[in-house]
Structures are given as C-alpha cells and as structure tokens.
Amino acid sequence: MNVLLTRKYGSSLKLFQQIFKNLNKAKKVNSSFSTCCKHPRVNRLLIKVGVRHISTDMAPVFTVSPKGHLLVDDKLHIKLTGLPKEKKVTVYGFLEEEGKKFESNAWFETKSDGTVDLQIDPSTGGTYTGVSPMGIFWSMVACPGQLEGIRMMKKNMDTPFRTSVSVHDGHLNLGEVRVNSDGALGSTLIDRYYKAPGVRVEEVTDGRLRGKLYLPPGPGPHSGVIDLFGTVGGIVEFRSALLASRGIASFALPYFLYKDLPQALEDLDLDYFMEAIDWLLGRRDIIPGGVGVIGVSKGGDIALMMGTYSPKVKCAVNINGCPIAAMYDMKYKSRGETIKAVPFNMDGLKYEDDKVIMKGSLDIKTEDILPVWTSDVKTLHVLGEDDLCYPTVECIKCLQSLYPRDKAHNCEVLSYPRAGHLIEPPYTPLCSVSYHKTFNLHFLWGGHPEEHAKAQEESWSRILNLFRTELVCSSQHNARL
Incomplete structure (x- = not known):
C-alpha cells in the first residue's frame, strides 16, 4: 500500500483492507487488489474518503542501506526499482520538524532496467544537480508560505528527522509536486537520528x-x-x-x-x-x-x-x-x-x-x-x-x-x-x-x-x-x- 496514501487516509484505509479481506472470504472477488478496487462497495468507500484513483500497477520499490538505526551523518544508498524504463521521473523529499516544512527534488531518467540509483545516477535538475547520494537531504529548502528565515534544527534528540521520499512521473518542479502530491508512483519514509541507541x-x-x-x-x-x-x-x-x-x-x-x-x-x-x-x-x-x-x-x-x-x-x-x-x-x-x-x-x-x-x-x-x-x-x-x-x-x-x-x-x-x-x-x-x-x-x-x-x-x-x-x-x- 502506498505510504503517502496510508498516511493521508489512515483508519479509512484500514476499513478498506477489512472489506477486501471479507469480500475474499465470501468469494465475491478474487485476491486481486485491482479487482477489489472496482467492487461497488469498495469504490463507494474510496470516493467517500476522497480517493479518486488508486494505481493498481506494481509500485516501485525503494531500497535504503545501511539498515537499522540511521544517524544523520550516515551516507545512505537509495535505489529505486520497478519503474518504467527510460522515463523521466522526479524524486521528492519532504520533512516537517516542529511545524517547519522543508522539501527537495531531483530529476532523473530511469535506466533500461527501470531503476534509479541516487549513488551513481546524476540529477539533471531540481534542488541539486549531478551525482550526490545525499543530495535529496542537503539540498532541502523551506516550503513556501512560512516565516522567512526558518532553520532546520533538531531540538528533541529522541525523535528522528523523518523524511518522506517519493517518486513521481515526469520532471516536476517543487510546486508541481505539491499540486499533485497524491500522484506519487511510490514512496518510503527514512528516519535519521542524532542520538544512537545506548547514548x-x-x-x-x-x-x-x-x-x-x-x-x-x-x-x-x-x-x-x-x-x-x-x-x-x-x-x-x-x-x-x-x-x-x-x-x-x-x-x-x-x-x-x-x-x-x-x-x-x-x-x-x-x-x-x-x-x-x-x-x-x-x-x-x-x-x-x-x-x-x-x-x-x-x-x-x-x-x-x-x-x-x-x-x-x-x-x-x-x-x-x-x-x-x-x-x-x-x-x-x-x-x-x-x-x-x-x-x-x-x-x-x-x-x-x-x-x-x-x-x-x-x-x-x-x-x-x-x-x-x-x-x-x-x-x-x-x-x-x-x-x-x-x-x-x-x-x-x-x-x-x-x-x-x-x-x-x-x-x-x-x-x-x-x-x-x-x-x-x-x-x-x-x-x-x-x-x-x-x-x-x-x-x-x-x-x-x-x-x-x-x-x-x-x-x-x-x-x-x-x-x-x-x-x-x-x-x-x-x-x-
């Protein structure tokens, strides 16, 4: 299930999952997610909670390494697989800390195997260009509509900087991603801490x-x-x-x-x-x-x-x-x-x-x-x-x-x-x-x-x-x- 969708619709999607399970038990639909989305009862629920469209294609997969409790100075390897081959895509980062919002974007073209690897692939536009494994983090800028001069600073050492990283079809600027925030092909959450376990x-x-x-x-x-x-x-x-x-x-x-x-x-x-x-x-x-x-x-x-x-x-x-x-x-x-x-x-x-x-x-x-x-x-x-x-x-x-x-x-x-x-x-x-x-x-x-x-x-x-x-x-x- 798309992470952005789950975050946005929360409990309603849990209800949808339960309906999906019950319909399967009653043999009214097969186990296909796409078939279930078309069922009248499910469709009415989705429209009621504001979901007009759910892509039933296989979502891209984000691979982030190293695993485990990440620190902010860890250099990460972020790779996306399962994307359409040789297509323009935008990787978008979003972080909110104590009500302050920051974002970044980078433009890529998927390779012939449908992958984008932030460790080796250059961004051709966005908030950074060239090859930078951590560019999606260091190139963040304050989202518009906030007080001028806000600074990203962590005050609570027990909580992480939580970044939502999503991928979108086409080369989009920051405003276009915000307008089409529900249109992500896939997303993941990356938590990075200043404080390690045991400190x-x-x-x-x-x-x-x-x-x-x-x-x-x-x-x-x-x-x-x-x-x-x-x-x-x-x-x-x-x-x-x-x-x-x-x-x-x-x-x-x-x-x-x-x-x-x-x-x-x-x-x-x-x-x-x-x-x-x-x-x-x-x-x-x-x-x-x-x-x-x-x-x-x-x-x-x-x-x-x-x-x-x-x-x-x-x-x-x-x-x-x-x-x-x-x-x-x-x-x-x-x-x-x-x-x-x-x-x-x-x-x-x-x-x-x-x-x-x-x-x-x-x-x-x-x-x-x-x-x-x-x-x-x-x-x-x-x-x-x-x-x-x-x-x-x-x-x-x-x-x-x-x-x-x-x-x-x-x-x-x-x-x-x-x-x-x-x-x-x-x-x-x-x-x-x-x-x-x-x-x-x-x-x-x-x-x-x-x-x-x-x-x-x-x-x-x-x-x-x-x-x-x-x-x-x-x-x-x-x-x-």
Whole structure:
C-alpha cells in the first residue's frame, strides 16, 4: 500500500483492507487488489474518503542501506526499482520538524532496467544537480508560505528527522509536486537520528554550570569534549548527541539565555568555561589528562580562548570564529584580567533586503589576536570563505602568521570556497539566512548549497579524527564508525 496514501487516509484505509479481506472470504472477488478496487462497495468507500484513483500497477520499490538505526551523518544508498524504463521521473523529499516544512527534488531518467540509483545516477535538475547520494537531504529548502528565515534544527534528540521520499512521473518542479502530491508512483519514509541507541544524557546543574552531558554507550572512560554554540543563546544539543553517538562524550554547554545563566553577553566571564573543563575532567567516566573544545561563531571565539589559557585543553575546533573577544570584553576574574573586546562598528554593517551582513563590523588589528600560539593546544579552524557574519578567513591568516615555525603544526586550517558561516554536521541543508532572536534581526550567513554541503561532509570527518587522535578516544564504540 502506498505510504503517502496510508498516511493521508489512515483508519479509512484500514476499513478498506477489512472489506477486501471479507469480500475474499465470501468469494465475491478474487485476491486481486485491482479487482477489489472496482467492487461497488469498495469504490463507494474510496470516493467517500476522497480517493479518486488508486494505481493498481506494481509500485516501485525503494531500497535504503545501511539498515537499522540511521544517524544523520550516515551516507545512505537509495535505489529505486520497478519503474518504467527510460522515463523521466522526479524524486521528492519532504520533512516537517516542529511545524517547519522543508522539501527537495531531483530529476532523473530511469535506466533500461527501470531503476534509479541516487549513488551513481546524476540529477539533471531540481534542488541539486549531478551525482550526490545525499543530495535529496542537503539540498532541502523551506516550503513556501512560512516565516522567512526558518532553520532546520533538531531540538528533541529522541525523535528522528523523518523524511518522506517519493517518486513521481515526469520532471516536476517543487510546486508541481505539491499540486499533485497524491500522484506519487511510490514512496518510503527514512528516519535519521542524532542520538544512537545506548547514548545516555545527564542534566548538569553543578555550582553555576548548566547544560547536558551526552555519554556514549558503555562505562568508559570516554574522551571528553565541551560543545559551544554562538550568540543565539540557550542550549543547542544536536552536535553533542552526534558526537556521543560516534564515541565521544560531549558536554553541551550553554553560557547565556538559559535558566539562571547570564541574560546578556557582556556578563560573561572566562572562569565559567574553565570550571566546565575541571568539572568534566573530574568525572570517572572521562579520560583524564585533557579535553577537547568545539565551537561555532562566538562559540569558536571562546573555544580558542579556552585553548589559549588552559593547558587542560588538548585540542580546539573553531568553526567560523575569530581569535578575538568580539564585541564584548571577556572578564577573567580569577586572574584579575580582562580580554579586551574588538568593538562593534555600526558603520561597517551592510543591509540586503532588510537583512544584516555583519562581516564588516569588526575592525580587527594584529594586536587584537589571542596569543593561541603560546599554548600547546592543537587547533583546527573550519572556515567558510563566503561567511557573511565574521571576517574569519582574514583573522585566521593573521593568526597563522603569528605562530613561530616550531609551533606552526598546531594550527591547521580547512578553508572552503563558497561555504557559509553555519557549517554543521553532514547533510544538513544550508542555512543562508535566519532570524536571530538575540538581536531581533535577520542575518545573512552566506554560502552556496553544493559547496557548503561538501564543506560539512569533509570537515566533520576531520573533526572526529582530531578528537580521536588527540584525546585517546575510547575504542569500544568505534567499530561501526
């Protein structure tokens, strides 16, 4: 039974199935589905629930591998069989998360055996072109009629991103698929999670520390990472859940606009983050000796500060952050110091259709750069060259130039042309613009979908490799990885 049809008509189709079974028992029809559809009683029921036509041809078969509990960074092999040979078809993806709707489409021509294989066959049109096994996921765009600047983000780690993937006759644009949504030749549902079975989550309320600790399956000890996001505030957990699913304990650490934490960025102090390092290393299920830190945007700034001032940070991943204190001083009360801010320059702001480009608002000088090279921390900088929020490429080039030759190996840079600011785990759609609740503005983040997707896929594998190499990651959960 067509998945889309079942989802739409639910209990009425169960009634239809029961009628079909009873008619068979009474010998009033044979066991043919198509014959049953023509029976007057069944036909009246179908019309009553709004089904005007059911194709009685053999439905195409979707094969998705690997099987089992899929994670969002799993590269899938999706193949369709049982289609008419040498015909134009459209593969359509649809996902709804907390009321936000996203979609994608790709055009193919079936081969002489009636198959389409997303792993080897090129899309000739739609939201992506060329060969991309995961294109139907990373090329998703927001469906029309919604608030501008919505972002696909998972907040409940116990539920999957559920994508309906369907195939349609002809090369259809997104609007045409929506109009003919009942006309799918076949469909399937694909569930992808950030959290693997056995991953444990602990709410952290210790002293002034707040957040959630994601622990891999098994007793450990596990390598430990502190996970930071930017000026959106609150707690963001999806990356920590995925890190734990890949064998690395991760502390999702909010630092403002969460519970009783500060309500404003100017109230931050570096001691809070240093306390988080000590707390994580004080656990018996965390490998002693040092932690990793990962941060994006403002979180990247803070990750570099932590690596600069704490010898307990062995490695730091900076995703489009700058080695500075951006906009606000960072107090370091325990040492009686303050890391002076690079002030916000309103004259450097640009606007495009009432959306903010912030990149030119920070006038950074060499003397503003954090002395990261004075530490032995291993840093990995993931940069989008089309970042419209931060002058990250220029900043990191300046930082590199300040490293003495004998420490240059500690500063590794991955720079991606046409990638934007929000570089996330693989196969997440590009978010090039979103509403920023902290500043009550729409921000332009930059990026181009295909190049941004490549940056996310490559950088994620490099990030995992860094943590496993530098933190002596527990091997017991890595067999699958």
